[in-house]
Amino acid sequence: MDRDFTARSNHDMGGMMAGAINKDNHNYVLWEKRVDAMMMLLSNDLGILTVDQLRKGIESLPPDAYDKMTYYERWMASIANSLLESGVLTTEELGVKMKEIELKSANSEENSR
Amino acid sequence: MIGGGKNDHDHDHDHLHQYDPGHQHPVQEDHDDTMTYYRVMEEAVRDLLIEKNFINAEQIRDQIEKMDARVPANGAKVVARAWTDKAYKKRLVSDPKSAINELGHDIGPMNLIVLENTESIHNVVVCTLCSCYPRWILGLPPDWYKSREYRSRVVREPRAVLEEFGTMINDSREVRVHDSTADMRYLVLPLQPNGTENYTEAQLVNMIGRDALIGVVEVAAPSR
Amino acid sequence: MRRFDEGSMVKVKSYFPPSPPAHCRTPFYIRGCVGKIERVCGVFDNPEELAFGRVGVDKKTLYRVRFFQRDVWSDYKGSRSDKIDIELYDFWLEKIEGDQK
Numbered sequence: 001m002d003r004d005f006t007a008r009s010n011h012d013m014g015g016m017m018a019g020a021i022n023k024d025n026h027n028y029v030l031w032e033k034r035v036d037a038m039m040m041l042l043s044n045d046l047g048i049l050t051v052d053q054l055r056k057g058i059e060s061l062p063p064d065a066y067d068k069m070t071y072y073e074r075w076m077a078s079i080a081n082s083l084l085e086s087g088v089l090t091t092e093e094l095g096v097k098m099k100e101i102e103l104k105s106a107n108s109e110e111n112s113r
Numbered sequence: 114m115i116g117g118g119k120n121d122h123d124h125d126h127d128h129l130h131q132y133d134p135g136h137q138h139p140v141q142e143d144h145d146d147t148m149t150y151y152r153v154m155e156e157a158v159r160d161l162l163i164e165k166n167f168i169n170a171e172q173i174r175d176q177i178e179k180m181d182a183r184v185p186a187n188g189a190k191v192v193a194r195a196w197t198d199k200a201y202k203k204r205l206v207s208d209p210k211s212a213i214n215e216l217g218h219d220i221g222p223m224n225l226i227v228l229e230n231t232e233s234i235h236n237v238v239v240c241t242l243c244s245c246y247p248r249w250i251l252g253l254p255p256d257w258y259k260s261r262e263y264r265s266r267v268v269r270e271p272r273a274v275l276e277e278f279g280t281m282i283n284d285s286r287e288v289r290v291h292d293s294t295a296d297m298r299y300l301v302l303p304l305q306p307n308g309t310e311n312y313t314e315a316q317l318v319n320m321i322g323r324d325a326l327i328g329v330v331e332v333a334a335p336s337r
Numbered sequence: 338m339r340r341f342d343e344g345s346m347v348k349v350k351s352y353f354p355p356s357p358p359a360h361c362r363t364p365f366y367i368r369g370c371v372g373k374i375e376r377v378c379g380v381f382d383n384p385e386e387l388a389f390g391r392v393g394v395d396k397k398t399l400y401r402v403r404f405f406q407r408d409v410w411s412d413y414k415g416s417r418s419d420k421i422d423i424e425l426y427d428f429w430l431e432k433i434e435g436d437q438k
Contacts, residue, residue, distance in 0.1 A: 008365040014241030015366035018265035037176035052387035056360035073151040097157040105148040295424035
């Protein structure tokens with residue numbers, strides 16, 4: 001392998017082969033809008049995160065994850081990673097909170113049966 | 114069937130209610146009731162940010178409302194005005210922010226370039242690297258704009274992509290692609306279709322869809 | 338610092354940053370291509386630094402550069418006049434002499 005090369009990133013897809021364009025559109029659901037809103041607040045209002053950090057975080061996702069995740073799932077992963085990196089959140093508190101919410105959601109599903 | 118579905122607890126899954134009891138339930142039905150991994154993460158991060166006083170629920174609601182108010186019709190109005198008022202069209206192309214402001218819409222911090230289609234040039238916009246889009250005027254982009262297929266192919270075979278959207282551009286006309294790679298955002302000013310020269314602005318607005326403002330279609334002439 | 342004006346002929350560099358975790362806004366497909374400055378967009382924060390959360394510390398000139406599609410893709414099938422305009426930062430461009438064909 002020639003060592004003097006520049007690698008192409010997975011997100012940098014201009015000119016790559018690809019199939020037919022699916023023109024179906026989904027209406028943005030509320031949780032997706034909340035991710036978008038959260039990002040606007042964190043960047044424009046609070047200056048905690050730049051849009052470029054968001055992009056960098058998305059670009060850093062493993063190629064398989066990037067391709068399989070939905071658009072706002074990628075945003076969410078990137079935002080969480082940046083907040084962890086900057087120390088706004090710790091891994092422990094995020095993990096604990098996610099567990100709480102998972103359990104609460106499972107319980108409410110149980111109750112509705 | 115037990116339970117009857119959502120009627121008993123249709124507010125359960127909108128957890129904003131926990132923090133803001135006065136909130137009006139959104140009109141659009143919330144289909145996101147499956148707590149997938151990233152949906153859980155969204156709620157967790159939001160809860161933590163609220164607990165730590167970085168944000169509050171009202172701010173999130175406010176952002177969403179602002180976002181919902183940005184719709185392609187904003188762009189259509191601007192184009193319809195440009196078609197009926199030549200002096201306005203000149204102002205729109207040379208200073209988009211001011212011209213759009215004249216119509217009561219503030220594009221905020223967006224650096225907008227208006228791409229005027231002509232008899233010799235057809236413009237089409239993409240962001241190959243992510244999904245940059247003139248959100249401050251048109252709102253959120255359609256899924257296809259953000260897709261691998263569009264982002265990969267439109268820079269390399271724009272005419273084939275346009276054909277997939279039903280758009281045939283004569284070989285004598287240039288197809289010009291704009292890759293939104295940095296700080297600029299783009300709005301295509303489509304050609305006014307033949308036969309509409311005497312139409313009112315209100316009539317014209319209804320003819321101009323979002324896809325024409327991105328450049329994958331032209332505005333169709335009225336069918337008789 | 339602005340090194341080019343509208344009409345300058347430029348060539349896109351092929352260097353760093355090559356891949357994540359660093360960030361850049363020069364697409365892979367345009368590296369090494371020759372184009373003409375279509376306009377000077379202005380001075381903006383360098384996205385490669387913004388990506389690390391460093392705001393307002395590094396300003397760079399942004400241009401829109403125009404390329405003939407036939408110069409970008411060896412198998413381009415459209416019209417000879419078809420073009421592609423891309424926003425590129427100053428430090429990704431090098432000056433070249435001569436007229437565009």
